[in-house]
Amino acid sequence: MDISQSGTRQTIITLGLLSGALILFTGAVGMIAAFHEREVVNDFITLGQLVLLITPVIFGYTAANRLGMTGEAPMVVLGGGVIIGLLTTLPTTIMLLFNSDEFRFLLDWSLRLAPFVVATAIAWRMRRQRAETLTVVGSWLLVTALLGIVTFSLALIFEVKGDLRSVLVNINRDWVDVVTFDNRRELLQGILIFSLASVLAGFLGSLCYYLPRTPRRALFYGLSVTLLVGAFGETVRLVLQENLERDTLNQLFRRDTLRQNAALGLLIVSTVVGYLWAAFGDRARHGFQNLGGQERRTTQMIGTALFVALLLMLPWLIGRTLSDVAVTIGLFVLMGLGLNIAIGLAGLLDLGYVTNYAVGAYILAVMTSIGPLGLMKGSFSFWMVIPIALLAAMFAGFIFAVPVLRMRGDYLAIATLGFGEIIGKLAISDWLKPLIGGAQGVQAIPKPIFLGTELKNPEQLYYIVLVACLVTLFVSIRLNNSRTGRQWMAIREDEDVATAMGIDTARAKLLAFTLSAATGGVAGAIFAAKVGSVFPNSFTVFISINVLSLIIVGGIASNPGIVVGAVVLIGLPELLREFSDFRFLLYGALLIMMMINRPQGLIPTKIVSHEIRAGVKAKAAAGD
Amino acid sequence: MAEKPKRQQNKILVATGMTKRFSGLVAVDNLDFYIPEGSIASIIGPNGAGKTTFFNCITGFYQIDEGELIFDGNRIDGRSPDQITRSGIARTFQNIRLFNNMSAIENIMVGQEPHLKSTWLGSILGLPSTRREDDDTEERGRELLQFVGLEGKGDMISKNLSYGDQRRLEIGRALASKPKLILLDEPTAGMNPRETIETTGFIRRLRDELGITVVLIEHDMRVVMDISEHITVLDYGRKIAEGLPQEIQNNPDVIEAYLGRGAAASAGKNLAS
Numbered sequence A: 001m002d003i004s005q006s007g008t009r010q011t012i013i014t015l016g017l018l019s020g021a022l023i024l025f026t027g028a029v030g031m032i033a034a035f036h037e038r039e040v041v042n043d044f045i046t047l048g049q050l051v052l053l054i055t056p057v058i059f060g061y062t063a064a065n066r067l068g069m070t071g072e073a074p075m076v077v078l079g080g081g082v083i084i085g086l087l088t089t090l091p092t093t094i095m096l097l098f099n100s101d102e103f104r105f106l107l108d109w110s111l112r113l114a115p116f117v118v119a120t121a122i123a124w125r126m127r128r129q130r131a132e133t134l135t136v137v138g139s140w141l142l143v144t145a146l147l148g149i150v151t152f153s154l155a156l157i158f159e160v161k162g163d164l165r166s167v168l169v170n171i172n173r174d175w176v177d178v179v180t181f182d183n184r185r186e187l188l189q190g191i192l193i194f195s196l197a198s199v200l201a202g203f204l205g206s207l208c209y210y211l212p213r214t215p216r217r218a219l220f221y222g223l224s225v226t227l228l229v230g231a232f233g234e235t236v237r238l239v240l241q242e243n244l245e246r247d248t249l250n251q252l253f254r255r256d257t258l259r260q261n262a263a264l265g266l267l268i269v270s271t272v273v274g275y276l277w278a279a280f281g282d283r284a285r286h287g288f289q290n291l292g293g294q295e296r297r298t299t300q301m302i303g304t305a306l307f308v309a310l311l312l313m314l315p316w317l318i319g320r321t322l323s324d325v326a327v328t329i330g331l332f333v334l335m336g337l338g339l340n341i342a343i344g345l346a347g348l349l350d351l352g353y354v355t356n357y358a359v360g361a362y363i364l365a366v367m368t369s370i371g372p373l374g375l376m377k378g379s380f381s382f383w384m385v386i387p388i389a390l391l392a393a394m395f396a397g398f399i400f401a402v403p404v405l406r407m408r409g410d411y412l413a414i415a416t417l418g419f420g421e422i423i424g425k426l427a428i429s430d431w432l433k434p435l436i437g438g439a440q441g442v443q444a445i446p447k448p449i450f451l452g453t454e455l456k457n458p459e460q461l462y463y464i465v466l467v468a469c470l471v472t473l474f475v476s477i478r479l480n481n482s483r484t485g486r487q488w489m490a491i492r493e494d495e496d497v498a499t500a501m502g503i504d505t506a507r508a509k510l511l512a513f514t515l516s517a518a519t520g521g522v523a524g525a526i527f528a529a530k531v532g533s534v535f536p537n538s539f540t541v542f543i544s545i546n547v548l549s550l551i552i553v554g555g556i557a558s559n560p561g562i563v564v565g566a567v568v569l570i571g572l573p574e575l576l577r578e579f580s581d582f583r584f585l586l587y588g589a590l591l592i593m594m595m596i597n598r599p600q601g602l603i604p605t606k607i608v609s610h611e612i613r614a615g616v617k618a619k620a621a622a623g624d
Numbered sequence B: 001m002a003e004k005p006k007r008q009q010n011k012i013l014v015a016t017g018m019t020k021r022f023s024g025l026v027a028v029d030n031l032d033f034y035i036p037e038g039s040i041a042s043i044i045g046p047n048g049a050g051k052t053t054f055f056n057c058i059t060g061f062y063q064i065d066e067g068e069l070i071f072d073g074n075r076i077d078g079r080s081p082d083q084i085t086r087s088g089i090a091r092t093f094q095n096i097r098l099f100n101n102m103s104a105i106e107n108i109m110v111g112q113e114p115h116l117k118s119t120w121l122g123s124i125l126g127l128p129s130t131r132r133e134d135d136d137t138e139e140r141g142r143e144l145l146q147f148v149g150l151e152g153k154g155d156m157i158s159k160n161l162s163y164g165d166q167r168r169l170e171i172g173r174a175l176a177s178k179p180k181l182i183l184l185d186e187p188t189a190g191m192n193p194r195e196t197i198e199t200t201g202f203i204r205r206l207r208d209e210l211g212i213t214v215v216l217i218e219h220d221m222r223v224v225m226d227i228s229e230h231i232t233v234l235d236y237g238r239k240i241a242e243g244l245p246q247e248i249q250n251n252p253d254v255i256e257a258y259l260g261r262g263a264a265a266s267a268g269k270n271l272a273s
Helices: A002-028 A031-036 A049-067 A074-099 A103-129 A133-161 A174-181 A187-208 A213-231 A233-243 A246-252 A259-292 A293-345 A354-368 A382-403 A409-428 A458-480 A483-492 A497-502 A503-531 A543-556 A559-575 A577-597 A611-623 B050-057 B081-086 B104-111 B120-125 B127-147 B161-176 B193-210 B221-227 B247-248 B252-259 B261-272
Strands: A039-041 B011-022 B025-036 B040-044 B066-071 B090-092 B181-185 B213-217 B228-235 B239-242
Touching: A002 A031, A002 A074, A002 A174, A031 A174, A031 A577, A039 A049, A039 A213, A039 A543, A049 A074, A049 A174, A049 A187, A049 A213, A074 A174, A074 A187, A074 A233, A103 A133, A174 A187, A187 A483, A187 B193, A213 A259, A213 B120, A233 A246, A233 A293, A259 B228, A259 B239, A293 A483, A293 A503, A293 A543, A293 A559, A354 A382, A354 A409, A354 A503, A354 A543, A382 A409, A382 A503, A382 A611, A458 A483, A458 A503, A458 A559, A458 B120, A458 B247, A483 A497, A483 A503, A483 B104, A483 B120, A483 B127, A497 A503, A497 B081, A503 A559, A543 A559, A543 A577, A559 A577, A611 B127, B011 B050, B011 B213, B025 B066, B025 B228, B025 B239, B040 B193, B040 B221, B050 B066, B050 B181, B050 B213, B066 B090, B081 B090, B090 B161, B104 B127, B104 B161, B120 B127, B127 B161, B193 B213, B193 B221, B221 B247, B228 B247, B228 B252, B239 B247, B239 B252
Parallel strands: B040 B213, B040 B228, B090 B181, B181 B213
Antiparallel strands: B011 B025, B011 B066, B228 B239
16 A cells, blocks of 8 residues: 555656656757747647647546546545646746746745755665664765855856856746746746646646546547647648638638637537547448458459559649658658668668768769760750669668678678768769869759650659559568568568578678669659769768658558658658747657667568468458 | 388498588597488587587588488489488488468478469469479478377467477478478477377378388487487497487497496496386
């Protein structure tokens, strides 16, 4: 009983303070204030406020889940939500008080008292654990002295600098305005509003735990859709612009933000749809699985056809700006599928994938450019050079693979990282300047021409990328479920044993590197044609890291995972350009969260069933 | 039983003067031995006697420093592990080494590697010959699953199989290469008495039904004495005895190696009984 109580207390306090620290941190780095610029629902809530309020909801729900699991009473669970809401505001409140001129003295006093309080707390604890009196007194003195030095120096810094603002530049008026809900002048009132809102949010979060599964999922679905549409209002508006009348659009949006009644409507519709899905989705899936072979195949065919049709119509549906984003995503999907052969299937951690991208881009640039550096003076077309770029990249992949064939794991990663750097340096070198232009790069690359039309818009280039992706996907699926794919997987799992099974590992690894390089070359070539010029600084290690991350986030060795990973890691940052300051912060946070909570990726790989398939076949044969 | 001595005339594996050193330490020392074709042979010896090193030398994991190895009439020393597997020797490992994140049947499909001919280009193009081979590989995988008693568990990830099933899958994977000689490194390690008896019977089936020569490293003397027809005893990398189970049981050198000089005299009787 005692243990469970202290566990409960610990859960609530830990999660509450974590939530509070998160709020304070996002504020201190300036995210809250920057997000406040973007309205989610017109004149109702901004993205900054959303972050403030959604955090206690999430932590309240998490805590309720944990406490509920250990069988705590509803009063405790809901009370936990309230306490978490309150604790969420604590760090921010302290910061607000320290930051204001009226309450400045609090900071001074707490700096003076802190060493004594902390030392006494430690001594108290030691006493309870029956430490000797001399040790306790000694420790008390030591802690007081050490902390005293720290706080004294801090106090000195504040004395000299004047206030916190000079140290934490983002703890400024804008931030205070957001967290106090525009009550900068009446600080205590602002803190009260913030605390009440946060407590309510924490309470609602823990209350969600008691909702039955289906409505809870429906609510989650509805809220996510509404808030996402609101947050990406600009993007959604761009999409709708292509397909709706201006007047209708203005009823839904005020400039780039969702109007209140539109948001309410969307919430209701998406919740209802979510409810239906939550209630009947499972049954539909069961029904699908119980279908006979023929019907099942037909259903799958219809699904695939619809999906392909959607992909084909996409540029018309989403317009120019988003088509451009789609092309970028497509290029990364292409590279992801390629690198996945090395990393996902064969387990070869290749950190120099940018090499292939650069080779493809420069080959296309040099061979098609009509500028001074063009070798063929425009007599080679895009379509003729694509296969050349593919082969050149494969050749590069092969050459770079030879020296690293005997390396494994970490050593291989570092060696390939080195190759990536070498390519970057070569591209910018004086030695190759006459050929590829050094830092000035290669310009005047013509756009691809298809049946007499110049493909210069992203909407048109999209189709090239789409075809390349589909072909790669096809090849990748075929390889995945083949003798070669199984050889690679065996090498990934245990290279020694793979050799003992009779696999020529050196050959299999060379093949993996070579095939994996191919799509990198194609992606590079398309990229060069899209941009129209090629510069060395486009080919940094970040390309390699990005491709690697999207594979890991999506799910290693999972083809659909790679597409999802590219949309999340490449697409979202493109749409959130205005928050580009926080891009890598969020990126890093996402990677860490993924690795802790879902190391298998968003869409993990599925095992191809070989034994069951036989059963189905046998049944079908018996039926005939 | 009567024809067995005749079959044992053929020696499927012969080593002469085999030596393996690890920078000064001599793990296998000037070893001469043979394995009779169609037999179940055991290699025994105290811990650190060089038994697993001996296996690693035969399978090409280690290159021997001196001597020669002849398998089925051909020299195999100096060849790489994959070449040796292709020539007809398969093995299992002391600590199970399956392809953990692949399904059970996929493990067996990889095991068939020496007999596969399809290429990556064939797989991409979906050539009829490649498809046929893939279907055959799958079919044979199913047969082997059945043979090792894992029917219905083929699509499970192999690391999720129980310990005993993993041991059997590893043998199944080794069998997939259609070996003439199979080396089993402690096949009953960590098994309870009932599983041990099952495994013993299973090893016998390998030889009787499939005609494969079996060599095992084993610590369980009951298993060794029960199924072996030929025993080689190693100590400090040297062969100290060789012969039929009866002869080994009564060999004073063997008893000494296992129990020490003092205990040898009195314990000899117990070991023999």
